[in-house]
Amino acid sequence: MTRDHEPSLSEIADTAAELSELRATADDILSHAWAVERTRRLLDGREPAFDTDLWKTIVEMGWPDVLVSEPRGGGGAGIHELCVLTEAAGAVALPVPLASVASAAWCEDRCAEGISLVLEDVGATLREGEVTGSWPMVSFGAVAQRLIVLARRDGEPVLGIVDAAGGGVRRQSQQPLDHNPTSSITLTGAALLPISSGPDAVERHRNAVMRERLATIAEVIGIASAANDAAVEYAKVRTTFGRPIGSRQAIKHRLVDQRSVVEVARALVNRASDACELDHPDADALVSLAAFWAIDSLRRVPEGATQVFGGIAYTWEHDAHVHLRRAASRIAELGSRSFHRSVVARWLDSRSSTTRSP
Structure with a gap:
């Protein structure tokens, strides 16, 4: 649940137990609903890697509505719960936009209707109720029904909704590494239905983006953890010169270091x-x-796991490349490494300045 105070130790322990139970439940559900090999098979097809029936199942379980308040029909939970669900989804390479749609539902404070996406702030302009802007790569943009856009009208920020199938919306398919239905999106005089304006619009958009970003990082954690776990199991049974490769120091150190990166x-x-x-x-x-750590360190875990598997991981029939592709695609959604590094550097410098001041 959303908190409005610093939690006590007992509350932290209770929350950890609840989240652990939620993860076990999510893992059990997904183990029956999906598997990495099914995502790999989607990569063979001509269509983008998105399963409509699977998405309907996820919606029926209420996962995209986990952040929506209970009075509006949602789960009334918080970011921790969403991150648990997206991490579980990442572990089985679930080809659905859970992090994005859940954040959009929170932004609108209404249960998800179709696929809604919160677009980044790119300086879109609003004039006479029509918005103009361009986004070069939007994951699952090709299957979105609603777009949540932050635009500016004479300098005043306005947050609103654009019908993705309406006039003034142009989408061009792109193909990222994981083959999800990505598209570039260009709005040219598209009708915008305002939901908020002024400072509240900026704050609402910022918080929605932060939630999506954290949930996406959690998904990458699930991907990296699954890749490393698979490499650990392989290292136990693959033998060279009469010994399991996992008994060799270089392999052991790699796997332990990668597990440490995941836990951090x-x-x-x-x-x-x-x-x-x-x-x-x-x-x-x-x-x-968290985003900088994911971009700088976490992305290397599926790469390292692939190296543990050796030549077999470079075959299409192996699942290792699925984790590698999905991690690369999800991390690309987090923004630039330099941007997050500069934000963290300014924050650390401000903390240092505060400490030095009399």
């Missing part, structure tokens, strides 16, 4: 989630810190 990422996401829930002034910086 989880800790950073948990810390940033707390800050977002509490509306802490450090929330932006902590989200960027």
Whole structure:
């Protein structure tokens, strides 16, 4: 649940137990609903890697509505719960836009209707109720029904909804590494239905983006953890010169280091989630810190796991490249490494300045 105060130790323990139970439930459900090999088979097809029936199942379970308030029919839960679900989804390479749609539903405070996406702030302009802007790569943009756009009208920010099938919307298909239905989106005089304006619009959009970013990082954690776990199991049974390769120091150190990277990422996401829930002034910086770690270190885990598998991982029939592709595609959604590094650097410098001041 969303908190408005610093949690006590007992509350932290209770929350951890609840999240652990939620993860076990999510893992059990997804183990019956999907498998990595099914995502790999989607890569063979001509259509983008998106399963409509699977998405309907996810919607029926209420996962995209986990952040929506209970009075509006949602789960009334918080970012931690969403991150648990997206991490579980990442572990089985679920080809659905859970993080994006859940964040959009939170932004609108209404249960998801179709696929809604929150677009980044690219300086879109609004004139006489029509918005103009361009987004070069939007994951699952080709299957979106609604677009949540932050635009500016004479300098005043306005947050609104654009019908993706309406006039003035042009989408051009792109093909990312994981083959999800990505498209570039160009709005040229598209009708905008306002939902908020002024400083509240900026704040609402910022918080929605932060939630999506954290949930996406959690998904990458699930991908990286699954890749590393698979490499660990392989290292136990693959033998060379009469010994399992996992008994060799270089392999052991690689696998342990990769597990450490995953655990650090989880800790950073948990810390940033707390800050977002509490509306802490450090929330932006902590989200960027988690994103920077994902871009800089977490992305290497599926790469390292692929190396443990050796030549077999470079065959199409192996699942290793699925994790590698999905991690690369999800990380590309987090923004640039330099942007997050600069945010973190400014934050650390401000903290240092505060410490040095008399």
